[in-house]
Amino acid sequence: MRTHSQLLLYFMLSTTVALALSLSSVTDKHALLSLKEKLTNGIPDALPSWNESLHFCEWEGVTCGRRHMRVSVLHLENQNWGGTLGPSLGNLTFLRKLKLSNIDLHGEIPKEVGLLKRLQVLDLSKNKFHGKIPFELTNCTNLQEIILLYNQLTGNVPSWFGSMTQLNKLLLGANNLIPLTLGSLNKLKRIRVDNNNFGSGGSHDLNFLSSLTNCTKLEQLILDGNGFGGVLPYYVGNLSTYLSVLSMAKNQIYGVIPESLGQLINLTEFDMMRNFLEGKIPNSIGKLKNLGRLVLQQNSLSGNITTIGNLTTLFELYLHTNNFEGSIPITLRHCTQLQTFGISTNNLSGDIPDHLFGYLENLINLDLSNNSLTGPLPLGFGNLKHLSLLYLYENKLSGEIPSDLGTCLSLTELILERNFFHGSIPWFLGSLRSLEVLDISNNSFSSTIPLELENLVYLNTLDLSFNNLYGEVPTRGVFSNVSAINSLTGNKNLCGGIPQLKLPPCLKVPAKKHKRTPKEKLILISVIGGVVISVIAFTIVHFLTRKPKRLSSSPSLINGSLRVTYGELHEATNGFSSSNLVGTGSFGSVYKGSLLYFEKPIAVKVLNLETRGAAKSFMVECNALGKMKHRNLVKILTCCSSVDYNGEDFKAIVFEFMPSGNLENLLHGNEDHESRNLNLNFTQRLDIALDVAHALDYLHNDTEQVVVHCDVKPSNVLLDDDGVTHLGDFGVARFLHGATEYSSKNQVISSTIKGTIGYIPPEYGSGGMVSPQGDIYSYGIVLLEMLTGKRPTDNMFYENLSLHKFCKMRIPEGILDVVDSCLLMSFAEDQTQVMENNIKECLVMFAKIGIACSEEFPTQRMLTKDVIVKLLEIKRKLSS
The missing domain is CATH 1.20.5 (Single alpha-helices involved in coiled-coils or other helix-helix interfaces)
Known part of the structure; x- marks a missing residue:
């Protein structure tokens, strides 16, 4: 009897629970439908999946828990419905995350949100909510994140936030709140209460910062644009030792930066832009060894900037519009990570130090304008391969434009106006194919306008006014667009050009014939x-x-001094031992070694002459690399053609050794590294992509003969100690002869070359002609491999699915589904929504480049110049 009674009781309880869950599910469904009516403002086509044909757990933006099938997440964003947040929200009692960002909601935040006691994340950012933050939120004791950015909320930041013991993120920026009661929030890691228009005239001081010293876990404090006045207090150095971001830009803070700032040893970003700070930059700032972003522009700071040289991790430095004086310190050469350096509108003087910028190879933006700098442009600009913006206008610089500026192929804006430059306008400016803005007005240039400027297809702004130019104005390219030529005035002896310029015609002087006596x-x-x-x-x-030819070793002399014999290479590589073997290729093996009279390690590629084509490969590679010099090509030291100790032919090529290995091993690991290198982040992959693009651009456009590499793949992409990428292994490279490259006489049949499966362009497989577009295809596959971490020969790619199609089908919405998981791990976990969207956009842009480069038909693939421009655009966007 007891057993039957227990079974009956169990059955009744189970039925009751099931009925309760069923009723609860119905409650969730009705709550969602009621919410839809309010959220979408009754728009009939909005949220089409929210209908009776689908279970509500399958509706767009809805996620249910597996156990109870109750709504646990409601996530909708980026719509223009213009609705409100209805009170039925309170019936979703299992809700843990509520994210309704950027869907144009208005009205007040309903008090019923206080019924969501399981709520952990509340994100209502980028809407038009007004009124006060409801007190009922105090019932949500599990809240960890409150994000109400970009609304129209008013009143004080509630002091009762301090009772929320789990709260670690509070983002209330861009409202009309008064952020003066933050000290009780001692559990927070992030506080962002910026751009709240609660007053002007600096009527609110910074005394409340003393209470923030209780927030011992605080990592980010952002108080921009709030009208704070008063001095920056000394106890700012007593804030949390975990503090990484301190930003108080666009306030009315005055006085000096306190020396105590140096106590915040984990600070990575310090932003005090647009305040009234004065005095010198404190010496203690040099202790901030982790500082990556320093923004002090638009203040009244003075003195020199010597102490900045101690900030070796700095990548953004903004010092515009202050009263800094003295010269640019040579100590800045230690800031080798610097990408953006701006110190315009100050009182700097003296010459720019020679070679200073040669150390700053990562520079993208350089602005030294509106100072009193003198002397010629220094040596070293040739190392700035990523430089995009160069502003030197309104100084007292003189001399001619140095030729190494012509190697800055990534330049998009070059502004040199109002200086004392003289001489000819350099013809090599026409090789800066990415240039969009060129302004050399108000100088003393005296020459004709070089025809090479017609080649700048992206140039949309050109100002050559007020120089001493003479002769005929070109008519093609930018010179055919009168709106793009800002001005040619102030040059009295120019003639010709398009009719709209209204210049006098050029006189044709007949040449005199000279008879020899x-x-x-x-x-x-x-x-x-x-x-x-x-x-x-x-x-x-x-x-x-x-x-006789075979009496002795006859090395090719590549660098003008290095000669090697077989015996020396045998000794350098320990008898070509397996312990020195670092890789094998199509035509031979590569060994690491060291020569007594050469300070750096070497790599020796020993050709296997029994392999068909190896001897020809030796000649091709020696000829190719011997003639070419570029920062992103492997440097060949010499070639050795001799006999070994057995009297057999011996051929080897000697390179500089690349200690950081190749991209293949960095992406996928090798026998010596079982686990993959998780430290290759997106910025590093972007730099590698840029370096290889520069190498291909040089091969395809800047050599006497067009050089097609024919085997671009990760194992041929090598990295040195400084992280600079070098393209190597030219054993199957082909030379094309300029304008005749597509004539039947000079074409190279692709069936005669060796490539690597997965990277060979489809036209080569069908016997098509070798062309630069073939290299672009291989390069595109390498980009997609860097993005996804998957080889093009991965087992998942079969029949009609390729790496190219795999990526193409999933962008832009599914970009995170294809991105290498190791790459995602390298991004910081604690990002704002804006930063997350920015990173996703950069990843999509990178994927699109890889897809565009690896299109099936050669004519549809990108040009290397366009690839470089797009990659630099990603780099600028990522750094911002």
Whole structure:
């Protein structure tokens, strides 16, 4: 009987629970439908999936818990419904995350939100909510994040936030709140109460900061744009030792920056832009060894900036519009991570130190405008391969524009106006294919306008006014667009050009014919005869005295001094031992070694001459790399053609050794590294992509003959100690002959070359002609491999699914589904929604480049110049 009674009781309880859960589910469904009516303002086509044909747990933006099938997450964003948040929200009692960002909601935040006692995340940012933050939120004791950015809320920041013991993120910026009661929030890690228009004239001081010293876990404090006045107190140095971001930009803070700032040793960002600070930058700021972003522009600071040189992790430095004086310190060369350096509108003077900027190879933006700098442009600009913006206008600089500026192929804006530059306008400016703005007005240039400027296809603003230019104005390219030529005025002797410029026509002066006298003819004949006799005599002596070819080693002299024999290479690599073996390729093996008279380690590529094509590969690679010099190509030291100890032919190529290995191993690991290198973050992958693009651009556009690499793949992408990428292994490279490259006489049949499966462009597989577009295809596959962490030969790619199609199908919405998980781990976990969206956008842009480069048809693929411009755009966006 007891057993039957227990079973009956269990059945009744189970039925009751099931009925309760069923009723609760119905409650959630009705609550959602009621919410929809309010949220969407009755728009009939909004949220089409919210209908009877689908279970409500499958509706857009709705996530249910597995156990009770109750709504646990409601996440909707980026709509223009213009509705309100209805009181039925309070019936979703299992809700843990409520994210309704940027859907144009208005009205007040309903008090019923206080019924959501399980709520952990409340994000109502980027709407039009007004009124006060409801007191009923105190019932939500599990809240960890409150994000109410960009609304129209009013009143004080509630002091009762301090009772929320789990709260670790409070983002209330861009409202009309008064942030003066923050001290009780001692559990918070992030406080953002910026851009709240509660007053002007600096009527609110910073005394409340003393109470924030109780917030021992505080990591970010952002109080921008709030009208705070008073001095920055000394006890700012007593804030949390975990503090990484301190930002009080756009207030009315005056006085000096206290020395105690140096106590915040974990600070990565310090932003005091647009205040009234004065005095010098404190020496203690040099103790902030983790500082990456320093923004002090638009204040009244003075003195020199020598102490900045101690900030070796700095990547953004903004010092515009202050009263800094003295010269640019050479100590800045220690800031090797610097990407943006701006110190315009100050009182700097003296020459720019020679070679200073040669150390700052990561610079993207450099603004030294509106100072009193003198002297010529220094050496070292040639190292700035990523430089995009160069502003030097309104100084007292002089001399000619140095030729190494012509290697800054990523420049988009070059502004040199109002200086004392003279000489000719350099023809090499026409090689800066990414240039969009060129302003050299108000200088003393005296020459004709070089025709090479017609090649700048992206140039949309050109100002050459007020110089001493003369001669005919070109008519093509930017010169065909009168709206793009800002001005040519102030150059009295220009002529021609398009009719809209209204310049006088150029006079055609006939060339005078010069008749040589009999005496001149006799001298000319004698000179030519002497040269012919000398050449014949030299040839005879050469053939009589030359030694047999195989008597000794005959290394090719590449760098002008290094000569090696087989014996020296044998000793350098420990007898070509397996312990020195670092890799194998199509035509041979590569060994690490060291020569007594060469300070750096070397890599020796020993050709396997039994392999068909190896000897030809040796000649191709020696000829290719011997003639080419570029920062992003592997540097060849010498070639050795000799005999070994057994009297057999021996051929080897000697390179500088790349200690950081190749991209293949960094992405996928190797036998020596079982786990993958998780430290290769997106910025580093972006730099690698840029370096390889620069190398290909050089091969395809800047050599005497067009060079097609024919085997671009991760194992041929090598990194040195400084993180600079080098493209190597030119064993199957092909030379094309300029304008005749597509004639039948000069074409190279792709079936005769060796490539690597997965990276070979489809046209090569069908016997198509070798072309630069083939390299672009391989490069695009490498980009997608860097993005996804998957090889193009991965087992998941079969039949009609390729790496290219896999990525193309999933962008932009599914970008996070394809991105390498190791890459995602490198991003900071605690990001704002704006930063997350920015990163996603950068990833999508990167994926689109890889897809565009690896299109099936060659004519549809991107050009290297366009690739570089797009990658730099991503880099600027990522750094912002």
